[in-house]
Amino acid sequence: MNKRDIRAKARDYIRQAAQGSFSDLQPDPENPGYTVSRVFLGSLINPSGKFYTPWANSNVQACPRCQGRGTLTTSHICPACDGSAVLTVQWILDHSNEPREACIARLNSTPACIWITPGETFHCWACNHTGKQADECAYCGGQGSREAFEDSLFWEFLDEFAAAAGGYIESGEGDPCDTFYCVSFPVVTFAADEERAL
Ligand SMILES: [Zn+2]
Ligand SMILES: [Zn+2]
Numbered sequence: 001m002n003k004r005d006i007r008a009k010a011r012d013y014i015r016q017a018a019q020g021s022f023s024d025l026q027p028d029p030e031n032p033g034y035t036v037s038r039v040f041l042g043s044l045i046n047p048s049g050k051f052y053t054p055w056a057n058s059n060v061q062a063c064p065r066c067q068g069r070g071t072l073t074t075s076h077i078c079p080a081c082d083g084s085a086v087l088t089v090q091w092i093l094d095h096s097n098e099p100r101e102a103c104i105a106r107l108n109s110t111p112a113c114i115w116i117t118p119g120e121t122f123h124c125w126a127c128n129h130t131g132k133q134a135d136e137c138a139y140c141g142g143q144g145s146r147e148a149f150e151d152s153l154f155w156e157f158l159d160e161f162a163a164a165a166g167g168y169i170e171s172g173e174g175d176p177c178d179t180f181y182c183v184s185f186p187v188v189t190f191a192a193d194e195e196r197a198l
Helices: 001-019 089-094 100-108 146-164 192-197
Strands: 032-041 071-077 087-088 115-117 120-121 132-137 166-170 178-186
Touching: 001 032, 001 146, 001 178, 087 089, 089 100, 146 166
Parallel strands: none
Antiparallel strands: 032 178, 071 132, 087 120, 115 120, 166 178
């Protein structure tokens, strides 16, 4: 699916949900003082129709353009060190209010920091001391899987349209494959004397 179709799919879900049959209002466990009503959108409604966790997306197919790496064989100059492969403590101090001693102590306790001149310069960790970074594969958004990228776009659009319609998206408590569109309302209570005045 292309981005436009994914966006349209997400929009159609929210459009139908907004006219759908809402559940009775129930106390909102996340939001004291609010009640919430839900519409069931479906199970596994994401484009891939697969359930997986982003940190272990083992059952999605690897991107055919980058073979699952998420990066291309072309590269660009590392923006962190501007291609020099070196970062300086002075640069950090110039861009923060951190005292020098605290900054050096923090770097000393950071495993990724490998000093060139202790207390002054260290290897750029953003480019692994090469001065270059591989270009991100646009087809999979750097995720290494087009399926996973399409799914993540879909969830982003779904959240966006849900918010525009005044609600939000929630996954099922019992079954994380289930997706609900929810609308939350404040509980309105009147003081007893206001009730009497009516
Ligand atoms: Zn760098
Ligand atoms: Zn790719």
